[in-house]
Amino acid sequence: MQLGTNRINDEKIEIHSEVLARHAAMLGSTGSGKTVMAKALIEECTIDEIPSLIIDPQGDLARLCLNTSDKDVEKHGGDVARAKSFRKKAEVRIWTPLRKKGLPICIDPFQTPSANLDQEESITAWDMVAAGFTALADYDMEKPAGKQVRTYLYEILIHMTRLGVKVNDFLALSRAVKSPDKILTDHLYVDEIDKPDWDDICAEFDIPDLTSMLPKSTYDELSRRLAAYSSGINQLLFSNGVPIDIDTMIKPSRAGKTPINIVYLNTIQDEAQKHYFVQEIARALYSWMLEQQSTDNKLKLLFFMDEVAPYLPPAPRNPPAKDLIKLIFKQARKYGVASVLATQNASDVDYKIMAQANTKFIGRFSQPQDIDKVKHLLKEDGGNLDMIKELPSLGPGQFQMVSPDVSRKAIPLQCRWLYTEHGPPFSEEQVEKNTSKALRNWAKDNSAKTTRKIDAHASAATAAGASLGAGNRGMAAAALGADRDDAFEVRLMGGLSVIRDGKDPLYVMQGITNAMATIVLLWSMVVLGTQWRDGELDWTWALLGLLITLSVFLIIGLETFLGHDIELQRKISKFARFSQYGLFIWLWTLLFWEYYYSDYTLGNNLAMVLEVSVVWTTIFMALEGLHRLKLGRLEVNFEGEGVFSKLKDGMGSLTAVLTKSEIREMEASSKEVMTGLRWILDFCTFVIFGAMVWGTVFGKSLEELFGGEGTPHLLKFALWLGSIYLLIFMAQSIVIKNTQN
Template sequence: MSIYFGHTSEREVRLPLEIFARHLVCLGASGSGKTVACKVICEEFIRNDIPVIAVDPQGDIASLALSGSVEEAERRGIAPELWEEFHRKREVYLWTPASSAGIPLGLNPLGELRNSSAYEEFLRHISLTAESIATLLGFDPSTEEGALYSALLNIALTFGVRENISFSQISDLANFFSSPSKSFLKEAEPIASFKNITQLGKKLHLLTIGAKQLIFQLGRPLSIEALLGKEENRPSSKTRLSVIYLNTLYTQEEKDFFLARLAGELYFWMLHHPSDSIQVLFYIDEVAPFLPPVRKPSCKDALKMLLKQGRKYGVSCLLASQNPADIDYTALSQCSSWCLGRMVSHQDIKKVQLILKSLSSDLCAGLVEKMPALAPGQFLFFCPDHFQTVEKVQVRWLFTPHTTLDKEQIQKLVPEEIRRSYLQVSPPSLVSLAKPPESGEAEVGEESDDSLLVIVEEEPVSQKILEFLELSPRCYTLAELAESVGCSLSTARKHIQNLEEVCKRRSGRTYYYWHQNYNLLPEYGLLEPVEVAKLRLREMDLLPLAERYLERKLVFFETEKVEGMELEHFPLWKVHFSEEVRRSFLFFKAKSARQENIYLDPYRAFLAVYSPRQGIEFLSIPSKNPSAILDLDDLCTFEHRMPGELYVNWSHWKQLLSKAEIQRRVLEKFHIEIHSIQMVFLPVWKVRIVQKNGGEGRVLYLDASVGLPIGNFCPGPPQKRRQRRKDFS
């Protein structure tokens, strides 16, 4: 079996099916033709009787359900018999999570836990489920709070399996946490309080309110057998191509959660259905948001497991992206075949070159120069396991029209009988149709009306908004609030005006809302808790340390004294980056990508460098590579705090360098790849020192971790430093 991919200037290019067992990645800038190339591969898998699961974030893949004309295909160089074979074999299902526009697809992330017989497999399934639910609730599992709630979910799911408790719906799990049993409280006692447990119950109940409940309650639960067309008593013998249209999910967290469950279910399905040959193609278009290099969305671990283990079980993965620099390095390195279209970004080309060199340094020579010059539809096919050279290929035309479909167009393509067969339930507790009383049996004070529609609300909108904000420590726009609680914008505006516990403040042209329990500052762009280095030295610890730096006469006689001290929180830009590190030993040389953080002062973009003897010093350019220097990560432990609790000189806030300016200056200094930039805060003690004889005073800045003076410190815009000293004197 082979894949008819396209042609070179001399011959047709037919790829052996076995090379896809070790996965393929297709990269190229917008307009390079990468989506067409991936759809060609999907069509060829169907022709070879191998089912396809395609994740479609934008609607480009859904057009595989269209037919087009054989005449148009023939005009484009497609043999009529190939076109007819594909259309004869294909069966395209358009799945729409949380929507009945296409074939409704729901999630039951808790119902299949008992199917895992092997202990290690069971623990892994529990862990993936717990982390994905915690992330959907808004927790970051890498933080202390996120780890706590992930662990609580893990304990609860394990407890439920052991005690034979049914968690068939999210509401069952929410009720379990809202009214925990004594035996569960005893198990959770070492890591969590009763308040933590009941708060998690409230958070879980939010998933059963408004539009979020549709993910779990609309459509049959996710089934890999259904996606592959392997259901029992299935009448058709055609090969199924399942396109999962993600645009019916409105937030990135929901998409991450859905893909985490999909990848997790596919992973556990393949463990129970091993195969020596390829039995399914799993294709994700525009994969970068789901496999970022630093951030850890809930789907990342499950996708990396599929990439690492899939080849042994007959699951072939196909990834596509226009931003290779935004994809996890280790995930890309699992792909042995590369389809490279036109790229113009130096950052993207450099990352691709770095990975390809590790696969085959001989074959990747000269690729960098060729990629920017490729025309749309032209690709460099790189497969060192099969080809001795890099093939320049013009991808063939599709058997189907290439267009982007929206939700309304998908709705017209799906037959109503198929949609209804998968529509498990109507959205509960939104509306209910009242049964009209029989003739002569109308209730007292009511008239009989066959068209009576009764709106049933579980709780007032104002209460939903208040509960949501109380459990979510961040600022929201009105549109975000309306979406989160499942109401219209005008309804949210009407109800929020009467809530005294909700704060409202304008930043630019946008109004933000948050619960009064949280001291947030949207006017400074601080919409959620910020990272702050933990305070180690209190005022009582600092006085003897500060006195070491007083001026003395004849060694023993101090000529200065400490007049007072106050704590300030100094803002810093934290830059997370990766750097190519070269190592050599004798005749052996190696390269590796190293990920680190650097911290810069926000007025000059100087780096904070730490020395155990000298403490923190701000330098324009350090003597070492940025990934090798000691910095605040080697000195401090960071925690999350509310920005309004900090002692910050807000009068200088508007004079901070912007993110864009910091990025520009850092890239001018170093050969690194920046992944993220965020504001953090360093506690600093400002010590006021005066002369005993009444002379000019001075200010000494000591870091609040080890009590050493901060070298080359700039507590405000440089042009104002001299003025501040004059004012003090």
């Protein structure tokens, strides 16, 4: 890695990338050139094919996406060949939380720690999750109240997850926090009328008394604060973009590229949210590290934090990300992660973390407190203090490099010329302009592929002595769909996307339509088989009817009995759409035969059922087509990637887990469709009723109004209209019953 030249003898200064495995720090006041030094280090790592993850609070590092010319590099004594190598390999991605100016990125605070951790690591990981929620709820963890809340959330998370309660969004967590005894009792004894006392439940399932860990007022206040993150601008932090995933970040979108991931924090205006976002990035990195194999100083990733003072202040201050970053610095080496931090105020950073950086690039300092801090750091390392007196006189790009792995003495370093542009911080408009469409498409694809992992075994490893088997009786609650937080977007034979909870009228209408179609298919298969046996029908039609019936039964059966298995349903999802269209065409074919092929008949009663089934199925097909057009228009108006975008991207899938805000969006969409359907029905009814009133007033019969041939068609239309009203009435009756249960 070429860092620059020796200021005294002009020799090139090169280090091996493994030197960074023991971490580095860049110190220097404003104008010292530490950002240039940081960029040079990132460029060298990229040439060595080491991906990087960069926290950029001010937008200084985002300019890495702008390359300088070969002429400019050569003019300033740079290595043109290495500059070309950098340009060939670099894939700069600028991630923008809350906004789509760059690549949108979000956090999933409900991502559970891995089950592969040992107990100590698992306890630490779960504690970090609890710390994140405590910070989000605006409790100061340095004060007794904040420490109590953190401990309480830790217990809530591990025991709820261990016992199978889905705490996977803010409303679910809010309810669990407010009434843990009710949530667990209802979950564990869902099928029992006489439920045991809370004390007995705690003893049986090895649960601490969660109802006595906080003052009553704190339970309510904590619940209220957490619930606030389920709506409004707050939820964009958790839903807008690609969820943080280190594996995704280190993987290039194209072969031969080395990712440079820059997390551009300027899009987050709220300081508390900014701190929380940094903490979640650190948590994701720490969790990823623990899943890696130990390495012999071979680097897998460069983790760089610019302007770390707000996140790593001296004791006793302890902002949310500090503990995690300390853990990363302590353990990253054995997992192949080089951690580098930069600051312009050495006195404002916890020296214990700075001391873990084995290589230090020290630029100009003029303030006595900063010079004293540097002196203290060098004493801790047993370093040479002679270079301290030179610090006030250093120019831009000039550093004293202190690295025992390279030299016993401080090296007077002049940083090399950059292969990328250096200038003022990037604005959001510049970020947007320099984010390519290809990278946006790649990010969108990865956003759709990322799924949340919820692992009860991870919490079981943490809750020492707890029995997983004891909680199995409560799994019936999830199987019965008792928890609305586990709602699904479904795409059944009815076709329209609605909420699968038995409390949405459209979903129930689909179920009734499917039941009616099932009856028709079964009976038509019997009729076709009988006519084939009697030689009245070619065997191909009987076989076709059998195949269509079996395929519809298969898909409805899989959806019914395997609704909990999303991955398995995805595998068969490609057949669902074809079966839906096949059912639609087949029902119309049967109806055509019934009226125009005299040798084929279902019987008068079943013929009416067939006609009603065709009407209902056609209604859903028409609604689906119109609704998709509507969704396409709605998507343009959404800043974030909402449920409509997900539906558009995933039209082939049977199921997709939705967040609480997306469920509400779907419910609103469902109500909108129902309102439109009722309006059309009411309009048609008004037309028919008006015609009848008109005839009554003027003394005309139906035959006189519509003609002798038109009357049967009018009556048939009235039958269709009545059947749709009947469908709505049955669906709403079932919904009322389900809501009361």
